[in-house]
Amino acid sequence: MRLLRGLLGALLWILASLLGLVAVILCVTVVLLPLGIPLLMLSRRMFTKAVQLLLPRSMSHPVEELGKSARKKGRKTRRKLPAADDVVKKGRKAARRQSKRLL
Numbered sequence: 001m002r003l004l005r006g007l008l009g010a011l012l013w014i015l016a017s018l019l020g021l022v023a024v025i026l027c028v029t030v031v032l033l034p035l036g037i038p039l040l041m042l043s044r045r046m047f048t049k050a051v052q053l054l055l056p057r058s059m060s061h062p063v064e065e066l067g068k069s070a071r072k073k074g075r076k077t078r079r080k081l082p083a084a085d086d087v088v089k090k091g092r093k094a095a096r097r098q099s100k101r102l103l
Helices: 002-028 030-054 062-080 084-102
Strands: none
Touching: 002 030
């Protein structure tokens, strides 16, 4: 799968560079400028997609991967921590003791 993504990314990179070259040539001729600018933007999007295909998913989509790993770590931490009810009960007992000492 990784090899296929790499080959597809390389092919898309070559296609985007050729399209970019055609777009630049069209932009040089003033008459075809309205056709060259959209092709240049399409070429840029194709370059972006090619780089995303060549890079690992964690580098091409860092926010999504961070969200997944943060959720997993949150679940693990939640399991390790004591239940919130136990902490609240201990806090209430300590507060009662302190209030009795003050009175």
